[in-house]
Amino acid sequence: xxxxxxxxxxxxxxxxxxxxxxxxxxxxxxxxxxxxxxxxxxxxxxxxxxxxxxxxxxxxxxxxxxxxxxxxxxxxxxxxxxx
Amino acid sequence: xxxxxxxxxxxxxxxxxxxxxxxxxxxxxxxxxxxxxxxxxxxxxxxxxxxxxxxxxxxxxxxxxxxxxxxxxxxxxxxxxxx
Numbered sequence: 001x002x003x004x005x006x007x008x009x010x011x012x013x014x015x016x017x018x019x020x021x022x023x024x025x026x027x028x029x030x031x032x033x034x035x036x037x038x039x040x041x042x043x044x045x046x047x048x049x050x051x052x053x054x055x056x057x058x059x060x061x062x063x064x065x066x067x068x069x070x071x072x073x074x075x076x077x078x079x080x081x082x083x
Numbered sequence: 084x085x086x087x088x089x090x091x092x093x094x095x096x097x098x099x100x101x102x103x104x105x106x107x108x109x110x111x112x113x114x115x116x117x118x119x120x121x122x123x124x125x126x127x128x129x130x131x132x133x134x135x136x137x138x139x140x141x142x143x144x145x146x147x148x149x150x151x152x153x154x155x156x157x158x159x160x161x162x163x164x165x166x
Contacts, residue, residue: 007125022126026145033131033141042090042123043105048116058116062109 001083002047002055007076008068009040043067044080052079084166085130085138090159091151092123126150127163135162 010016016039023037043063049055059077068075093099099122106120126146132138142160151158 022149023128025149026128029145029148031141031145034128034145035131036127036129038127040125040127042125044119044121044123045106045109045117046119048118058114062112062114062117065112066105066108 002049002052003080003083004045004047004055004059005078005080006043006045006059006063006067007040007078008043008063008073009038009075010072011074014072046083052082055079085132085135086163086166087128087130087138087142088161088163089126089128089142089146089150090123090161091126091146091156092121092158093155094157097155129166135165138162 019037019039022039023035026034026037045059047055047058049058056077056079063075063077064070102120102122105122106118109117109120128142130138130141132141139160139162146158146160147153
């Protein structure tokens with residue numbers, strides 16, 4: 001059993017108005033030292049698999065089919081721990 | 084300058100229907116080996132600060148005031164790299 005985290009974020013070329021709004025709000029709070037705000041989602045889940053490789057393969061398949069919109073978003077799979 | 088990542092997720096006691104929907108969709112895709120789906124957001128940004136401690140303090144203040152709804156969500160600040 002593996003605990004997996006998948007990060008999903010917009011591709012570099014995609015504009016993210018929500019991130020710009022948050023950037024503006026942070027700066028208006030008085031934090032001009034903060035820049036380059038980017039936003040993404042993460043998905044944590046457990047995968048029952050016999051090897052790390054199998055767990056990663058399952059997570060990549062799910063990410064590609066369901067968690068990320070691969071037209072606009074990219075994803076990254078990470079093993080958090082082996083349970 | 085530090086590159087910071089803030090993770091924001093629901094507290095354990097808060098129900099997350101979106102996570103349940105995704106869990107169901109994953110299982111219907113044929114992946115019964117996946118369980119305990121949790122969803123969160125992450126915010127990446129750069130902080131211009133003279134020390135790690137200052138950068139973390141700024142990030143924690145922003146998270147508390149703006150990025151997380153501390154009634155329902157908890158957050159975790161991580162330094163990704165020193166630039």
